[in-house]
Amino acid sequence: MQEGLSQSKRQIYIMIALLFLLLFLFVNSLVFGSVPLSFSDVIGLLLFQEPRNLEVSTIILQFRLPRSATAVLAGVALSLSGLLMQTFFKNPLAGPYVLGINSGASFGVALIIFCGSLFPLGFFFSGVTRIAAAFLGAVFVFVLVFMISERLKNKMTLLIVGIMIGYFTSGLVSLLIFFSRASEIQSFLFWTFGSFRGVGFNQLAYFLPSVIVGVLFALWAIKPMNSLLLGEDYAASMGVDIKATKKKIILSGSILTGTTTAFCGPIAFLGIAVPHLCRWFFHTSNHRVLFPAVILMGADIALLAEIIAQLPGSGLTLPLNAVTALLGAPVVIWVIFFKKNI
Amino acid sequence: MELYKTDGLTIGYKKTFGETILGENFELRLSKGEMVCVLGPNGVGKSTLLKTMAGLHTPLMGKAYLMGMDVHGLRKDQLARKVAVVLTERIDAVSMTGFEFVSLGRYPYTGGLGKLRERDINVVLKVMRETGTIEFRDIAVGKLSDGERQKVLVARALAQEPVLLILDEPMIFLDITRKFELFQMLRTLSVQKKMSILLSTHDIDTALRFADRLWLFGSEKKITAGSPEDLMLKKAVHDLFKDPLIQYDKTNGCFLQKPQFIKKAYLVGEEDYIYWTRRVLERKGFAVSLNQSDGTLKVQVQLEDGLPVWKVVYQDGRNVFHSLLEMGDFLEMIREDCLKN
Numbered sequence: 001m002q003e004g005l006s007q008s009k010r011q012i013y014i015m016i017a018l019l020f021l022l023l024f025l026f027v028n029s030l031v032f033g034s035v036p037l038s039f040s041d042v043i044g045l046l047l048f049q050e051p052r053n054l055e056v057s058t059i060i061l062q063f064r065l066p067r068s069a070t071a072v073l074a075g076v077a078l079s080l081s082g083l084l085m086q087t088f089f090k091n092p093l094a095g096p097y098v099l100g101i102n103s104g105a106s107f108g109v110a111l112i113i114f115c116g117s118l119f120p121l122g123f124f125f126s127g128v129t130r131i132a133a134a135f136l137g138a139v140f141v142f143v144l145v146f147m148i149s150e151r152l153k154n155k156m157t158l159l160i161v162g163i164m165i166g167y168f169t170s171g172l173v174s175l176l177i178f179f180s181r182a183s184e185i186q187s188f189l190f191w192t193f194g195s196f197r198g199v200g201f202n203q204l205a206y207f208l209p210s211v212i213v214g215v216l217f218a219l220w221a222i223k224p225m226n227s228l229l230l231g232e233d234y235a236a237s238m239g240v241d242i243k244a245t246k247k248k249i250i251l252s253g254s255i256l257t258g259t260t261t262a263f264c265g266p267i268a269f270l271g272i273a274v275p276h277l278c279r280w281f282f283h284t285s286n287h288r289v290l291f292p293a294v295i296l297m298g299a300d301i302a303l304l305a306e307i308i309a310q311l312p313g314s315g316l317t318l319p320l321n322a323v324t325a326l327l328g329a330p331v332v333i334w335v336i337f338f339k340k341n342i
Numbered sequence: 343m344e345l346y347k348t349d350g351l352t353i354g355y356k357k358t359f360g361e362t363i364l365g366e367n368f369e370l371r372l373s374k375g376e377m378v379c380v381l382g383p384n385g386v387g388k389s390t391l392l393k394t395m396a397g398l399h400t401p402l403m404g405k406a407y408l409m410g411m412d413v414h415g416l417r418k419d420q421l422a423r424k425v426a427v428v429l430t431e432r433i434d435a436v437s438m439t440g441f442e443f444v445s446l447g448r449y450p451y452t453g454g455l456g457k458l459r460e461r462d463i464n465v466v467l468k469v470m471r472e473t474g475t476i477e478f479r480d481i482a483v484g485k486l487s488d489g490e491r492q493k494v495l496v497a498r499a500l501a502q503e504p505v506l507l508i509l510d511e512p513m514i515f516l517d518i519t520r521k522f523e524l525f526q527m528l529r530t531l532s533v534q535k536k537m538s539i540l541l542s543t544h545d546i547d548t549a550l551r552f553a554d555r556l557w558l559f560g561s562e563k564k565i566t567a568g569s570p571e572d573l574m575l576k577k578a579v580h581d582l583f584k585d586p587l588i589q590y591d592k593t594n595g596c597f598l599q600k601p602q603f604i605k606k607a608y609l610v611g612e613e614d615y616i617y618w619t620r621r622v623l624e625r626k627g628f629a630v631s632l633n634q635s636d637g638t639l640k641v642q643v644q645l646e647d648g649l650p651v652w653k654v655v656y657q658d659g660r661n662v663f664h665s666l667l668e669m670g671d672f673l674e675m676i677r678e679d680c681l682k683n
Binding site for chain 2: 219220223224226229230231233234236237238239240241283284285286288
């Protein structure tokens with residue numbers, strides 16, 4: 001291949017480095033937590049050796065493994081939907097959180113919890129219902145923002161509209177919580193803080209396939225997305241079916257954001273920041289490169305955020321959104337200052 | 343051979359109530375290998391015409407046929423193998439390399455993930471060589487100059503291997519050298535590759551020289567087609583820009599700002615110097631007359647020892663100048679005098 005050899009070689013090296021970093025962070029995330037464990041405990045367990053005691057294996061398998069897996073899935077899903085939205089809206093500051101897609105999903109979940117408090121049926125809390133509600137909420141807001149964006153030429157007004165829709169839905173969510181039964185409120189409030197820790201293996205059984213479906217839809221949109229960077233007229237002139245592509249992007253973005261929000265709560269800044277980090281590291285806006293890059297980088301950053309939140313060695317746990325904000329906000333500011341392009 | 347034809351094509355925009363019609367019942371023909379320039383004042387609908395013909399915009403009525411196929415009924419990827427466009431939309435400084443950018447044009451030929459096959463890569467490299475953009479292969483498109491980016495855009499369009507290339511004001515940001523380079527390249531494509539080229543421009547001079555055919559899109563929602571020369575002789579181009587301030591120079595085939603003359607001047611002398619002396623006189627507001635009895639001013643150009651000398655007689659005073667700059671200053675004084683009285 002003569003496809004700019006040095007450039008693509010460099011990209012492959014960074015990709016491999018990110019992969020190794022992922023493995024390194026994953027193992028580390030199993031080590032750190034409220035109960036101190038050692039590397040050898042984790043490595044030993046991963047190599048199917050007999051654990052030191054049953055407690056160690058329970059902590060790792062029942063709590064930390066699902067938590068780390070959730071972090072990886074959420075990082076992948078949110079970062080990828082951030083990439084989709086930035087290209088879709090031709091807006092470098094678009095992302096699931098900024099545009100209120102997160103809040104739409106929260107609203108869906110809140111509605112389910114509220115209904116659950118009215119009609120005490122276990123069915124309402126099952127993974128499928130939760131995902132479906134979050135997905136529908138996300139689609140609703142995504143389509144709404146999209147329809148508004150068709151009428152707006154200014155990129156900044158779109159963001160303001162997105163933020164307002166976010167506030168509006170959050171307001172509705174607060175109302176729903178207010179009228180919910182006390183017993184549901186606590187778990188729901190915990191969920192609104194955003195966390196990778198609330199997901200067990202039985203929920204991962206829903207979370208994983210949904211993310212895979214979302215990623216597959218996104219994969220289907222890679223090819224037209226590069227052309228969309230030139231604007232819709234150019235894309236159409238190259239044979240892109242604009243309407244179909246938009247549907248794919250909305251579907252994929254909503255599945256990814258919706259399911260992640262359903263299980264982890266609203267998590268800020270991953271979606272908006274990771275695509276920019278990738279464009280910066282890989283020097284490209286080519287989606288064929290960015291797609292795998294965003295997946296790896298998203299997983300890495302999410303795991304890193306979770307490890308930092310554990311505050312290794314302290315026994316304390318920080319709120320996840322505080323960590324993602326500290327990591328992500330500087331990236332966003334950097335984008336506004338130094339980059340005009342997406 | 344006829345490549346493209348329109349049948350009662352009516353272009354414009356649908357609005358919430360009613361529609362805005364920009365042009366009605368166009369019966370246009372485009373032959374294989376022909377280069378056609380669309381001329382017309384701003385806002386008349388040239389871009390809409392081009393986008394409609396490229397299948398990017400739905401006509402209000404009528405049909406457009408490319409090689410007998412309905413352009414607006416054809417599948418988008420099928421159409422993209424036949425028609426490529428270069429539009430006026432500015433490309434946001436995309437951080438893609440020249441190669442990645444041009445290879446976007448292979449979209450209608452690649453599979454589900456857009457992976458380039460060997461043939462695709464060869465086509466991309468070939469069009470990059472032909473358009474002189476191969477040196478930008480590894481350079482981010484955002485870092486290129488306007489002229490370079492325009493060439494990359496043309497290369498991207500050519501990578502679609504079109505039979506019809508449509509360009510909307512492709513020379514708008516280009517300096518004169520780049521402009522001629524681009525026109526020469528388009529000319530070569532139409533002559534050697536038998537590619538049909540349809541472009542809109544405001545550059546009447548260049549269009550008159552290079553185009554096989556002109557489409558004059560006037561403000562009466564009609565298009566007059568014909569060869570540049572016929573249309574010039576019929577004064578059709580002249581009528582296109584009806585403006586009291588603009589005057590058409592028939593001998594040179596170009597448009598000039600109509601001068602506002604205040605006086606007449608009689609001009610004689612060395613043939614080589616007459617043209618530019620006349621330009622100075624006209625700029626300063628003197629209509630040039632060839633009748634000696636005419637005019638408040640008499641200008642004579644002579645060669646003395648191989649150098650030009652301008653002798654100006656005004657109100658019985660004789661003034662000698664050795665450059666047109668000096669003479670121009672003098673004429674300016676006279677003009678100011680005349681305007682005062």
